[in-house]
Amino acid sequence: xxxxxxxxxxxxxxxxxxxxxxxxxxxxxxxxxxxxxxxxxxxxxxxxxxxxxxxxxxxxxxxxxxxxxxxxxxxxxxxxxxxxxxxxxxxxxxxxxxxxxxxxxxxxxxxxxxxxxxxxxxxxxxxxxxxxxxxxxxxxxxxxxxxxxxxxxxxxxxxxxxxxxxxxxxxxxxxxxxx
Amino acid sequence: xxxxxxxxxxxxxxxxxxxxxxxxxxxxxxxxxxxxxxxxxxxxxxxxxxxxxxxxxxxxxxxxxxxxxxxxxxxxxxxxxxxxxxxxxxxxxxxxxxxxxxxxxxxxxxxxxxxxxxxxxxxxxxxxxxxxxxxxxxxxxxxxxxxxxxxxxxxxxxxxxxxxxxxxxxxxxxxxxxxxxxxxxxxxxxxxxxxxxxxxxxxxxxxxxxxxxxxx
Numbered sequence: 001x002x003x004x005x006x007x008x009x010x011x012x013x014x015x016x017x018x019x020x021x022x023x024x025x026x027x028x029x030x031x032x033x034x035x036x037x038x039x040x041x042x043x044x045x046x047x048x049x050x051x052x053x054x055x056x057x058x059x060x061x062x063x064x065x066x067x068x069x070x071x072x073x074x075x076x077x078x079x080x081x082x083x084x085x086x087x088x089x090x091x092x093x094x095x096x097x098x099x100x101x102x103x104x105x106x107x108x109x110x111x112x113x114x115x116x117x118x119x120x121x122x123x124x125x126x127x128x129x130x131x132x133x134x135x136x137x138x139x140x141x142x143x144x145x146x147x148x149x150x151x152x153x154x155x156x157x158x159x160x161x162x163x164x165x166x167x168x169x170x171x172x173x174x175x176x177x178x179x
Numbered sequence: 180x181x182x183x184x185x186x187x188x189x190x191x192x193x194x195x196x197x198x199x200x201x202x203x204x205x206x207x208x209x210x211x212x213x214x215x216x217x218x219x220x221x222x223x224x225x226x227x228x229x230x231x232x233x234x235x236x237x238x239x240x241x242x243x244x245x246x247x248x249x250x251x252x253x254x255x256x257x258x259x260x261x262x263x264x265x266x267x268x269x270x271x272x273x274x275x276x277x278x279x280x281x282x283x284x285x286x287x288x289x290x291x292x293x294x295x296x297x298x299x300x301x302x303x304x305x306x307x308x309x310x311x312x313x314x315x316x317x318x319x320x321x322x323x324x325x326x327x328x329x330x331x332x333x334x335x336x337x338x339x340x341x342x343x344x345x346x347x348x349x350x351x352x353x354x355x356x357x358x359x360x361x362x363x364x365x366x367x368x369x370x371x372x373x374x375x376x377x378x379x380x381x382x383x384x385x386x387x388x389x390x391x392x393x394x395x
Contacts, residue, residue, distance in 0.1 A: 054218040058202030062214050096215065104212035 016043040016061045027071040038082040045086045053093040069113045075122025087124045098136035110151035134158050196250035200228050208306050230309040231257040264329050268336055269299050282354050286369045290317035342373040
């Protein structure tokens with residue numbers, strides 16, 4: 001087991017910082033940038049998260065994909081940008097395992113991005129503790145609908161919460177005011 | 180990290196040389212759809228690389244195992260050798276199964292007639308060559324629990340071929356009668372058919388007698 005860990009942890013993450021900093025070119029348009037220190041923090045946290053989830057990355061890290069997928073979210077703010085990316089990174093690896101590697105990176109990222117923007121309204125804890133937990137359970141039970149949708153438009157069928165319906169609200173408002 | 184060739188030569192590869200090969204396997208294994216894999220899968224792929232490089236000990240050409248060979252070349256050549264060995268075993272099995280006789284023993288039938296074709300169908304030479312998939316419930320004389328993958332199947336198949344050649348030296352009725360006299364329930368027992376006949380023939384089971392009979 002010791003030998004197993006040693007070679008797995010040999011896999012270099014040195015180039016990850018540069019990769020993360022490269023994303024500044026794309027994210028600046030949304031008022032989001034990362035400093036060298038923050039890039040280092042994200043890269044190191046990514047390594048910790050991988051170790052925690054007993055996973056290994058050989059090529060490019062998922063950090064860059066997460067940053068690019070989430071940078072245009074209305075809930076992403078410069079003040080919490082790095083912290084949110086770190087949390088999303090941890091959650092990503094956690095649920096790759098929870099979904100038994102049945103879901104691809106793109107499918108999981110699309111799913112996370114859509115729910116983050118939608119039902120979660122930027123709440124990472126809700127994304128982790130409720131939305132992804134429910135969805136992962138379905139995937140473990142054999143659900144594979146994400147293969148045809150690329151992970152988009154997936155959650156409604158599993159959502160057990162009665163959601164706010166803006167159309168219904170407008171109708172009711174009309175009734176109250178004008179009728 | 181090292182492997183030993185048949186001639187006793189030792190090649191050593193640094194972990195840094197092996198990791199890119201594992202990385203490539205991980206990439207194709209996930210169809211480039213996942214940037215990370217579990218430790219368990221990574222370990223399996225590393226074992227696959229080492230197992231494949233170890234196949235070089237079956238290479239006839241000594242120059243191929245020279246110190247000049249890098250890990251990538253060793254792996255590629257090892258994979259070629261491994262695939263050739265799998266093909267060779269498949270051909271030997273196909274020739275043998277035409278006349279194969281289980282003499283009514285269920286373990287013999289299940290392992291050779293039902294099990295081995297599944298090995299050839301599902302054996303994963305690229306990503307899991309160290310797994311021979313079968314429990315090989317019919318125990319042969321040379322059975323070695325340390326062997327894995329095609330190494331195990333190759334030795335196992337050779338034992339079955341030898342056994343069949345030996346048993347074909349007797350009339351079928353005689354073999355069945357011998358087995359019945361040994362134990363009427365032999366059909367459902369995990370026994371080695373050739374060994375029982377060998378004992379009945381007064382051969383001590385050291386294997387020498389079996390080999391002698393096989394040569395005739």
